[in-house]
Amino acid sequence: MEATEMLMSEHRIVEGFIGTLERAADKLDQKQTIRPGFFTDAADFSKGFTDGCHHRKEEGYLFPALVRHGLSDTSSLVAVLLEEHEQSRRLIKAMRLAAQQWQDGDTKAMPIVLENARSYVSLLKQHIQKEDGVLFPLSERTLPLDEQATLAQDFERVEEEEVGAGVHEKYLGLANTLKKEVF
Numbered sequence: 001m002e003a004t005e006m007l008m009s010e011h012r013i014v015e016g017f018i019g020t021l022e023r024a025a026d027k028l029d030q031k032q033t034i035r036p037g038f039f040t041d042a043a044d045f046s047k048g049f050t051d052g053c054h055h056r057k058e059e060g061y062l063f064p065a066l067v068r069h070g071l072s073d074t075s076s077l078v079a080v081l082l083e084e085h086e087q088s089r090r091l092i093k094a095m096r097l098a099a100q101q102w103q104d105g106d107t108k109a110m111p112i113v114l115e116n117a118r119s120y121v122s123l124l125k126q127h128i129q130k131e132d133g134v135l136f137p138l139s140e141r142t143l144p145l146d147e148q149a150t151l152a153q154d155f156e157r158v159e160e161e162e163v164g165a166g167v168h169e170k171y172l173g174l175a176n177t178l179k180k181e182v183f
């Protein structure tokens, strides 16, 4: 599988999770039953899969390859995407913290969970559209084929050595469990 195809197939998994989180946020908004631990579990998925498996490949390999081929790392699309990754981490951290406070009995933290969950959902939706629609076509035009092949090998190595065996699958299982909880 080509490097950009690998990232795109991970986007489909992240989108599935985003749909689940959006549904959970709607339930919270409509005062339907949803446990605070749902949102700490969702933060675990985001940290473990979206950051740990996916952003790791983009930040560690794809973005630097594009910068080597002339995209500026301070004033370009790459800079915007990196800042969105940072923003997504801030939102998830804030969502996790508020969910823990809610779990400890502070119901005033519930709207903070909702606000951060919804901001994360809308940020990630447009981020993925930008990467699928602009960044990946640009990558395929910009990077020589041999470098694209090397990237695909790097991504496989990231999964085996940095992420670790079975971790990717563990998070797919978590996404599935969370989906079943709200749909």
Ligand SMILES: [Fe+2]
Pocket: 055, 058, 081, 085, 127, 131
């Ligand atoms: Fe990204």
Ligand SMILES: [Fe+2]
Pocket: 007, 011, 054, 058, 128, 131
């Ligand atoms: Fe991505």
